[in-house]
Amino acid sequence: MQPKSLGTPQCPIARSLERVGEWWSLLILRDAFDGLTRFDEFQKSLKIAPNILARRLRGLVEAGMLEKHLYSERPARYEYLLTEAGRDFRxxxxxxxxxxxxxxxxxxxxxxxxxxxxxxxxxxVLVDRHSGRLLTEPPFRLAPGPAANAGTRARRSRGLRQHHLEEEEGHV
Structure with a gap:
């Protein structure tokens, strides 16, 4: 059972995990990138219980990763398409x-x-969009952003101090 909230609203990793961190969700997104769009297609591919699939699809729609579109009125049937946020997850x-x-x-x-x-x-590999350089440490590191609260600034400050200590000891 996953927690309702990871309780770290300033952390983009925690926020991301709240949206897509459950493994069924990742596999649904994988299948969506493979072109699957319909409930029965996901169910057949994943061999997942219908109630769990319905819950995960609803969560991905609420998270803005998928859009739900009606493709048949009688009976009501939907397809699930990747949104821009979903496509950015590739x-x-x-x-x-x-x-x-x-x-x-x-x-x-x-x-x-x-x-x-x-x-x-x-x-x-990950590269910086602006410079084209590989995102490796050093010279890249995590730092507080403009919207960081005091707790995030303190946490990132500790990380920076640790980085400098490792640098001085020759571990970086």
Whole structure:
């Protein structure tokens, strides 16, 4: 059973987990990226109980990841389409896929990301949109943003002090 709230409204990771952190939700999003849109398609793919699927789809709609559209009036049937926020989630799923291939696939890679033009295997990395540089530490780190409250500023300040200590000790 998942908690109702992670209780850290300033943390974007906690906010993200509240929206999509439940594993059925991630698999529904994976299937939506594969083109599935209808309840019965998700149910067949995931072999999930109808009540759980209905709850997860409702949660993804409420979170703004999917939109619900009526495609049949009698009986009422809906399809679920990715929203802009949902489509923006693709790199997160691809990063999970790459991490799983690297660390959790002793039998080898079963699904991989490939270049659609060449067929060559691709390896996702995070880069800064402005500079094009890889997001590695150092020089990149977490810092409080303009909307950070005092607690978030203190937490990020502790992280910065720890980073400087590690740098001085030669661990970075």
């Amino acid at each position: 790199p997160v799923l691809w990063a999970l896929l790459a991490w799983g291939n690297r660390h959790l696939a002793p039998e080898g890679v079963s699904v991989q990301i490939v270049d659609g033009e060449t067929g060559a295997a691709a390896e996702p």
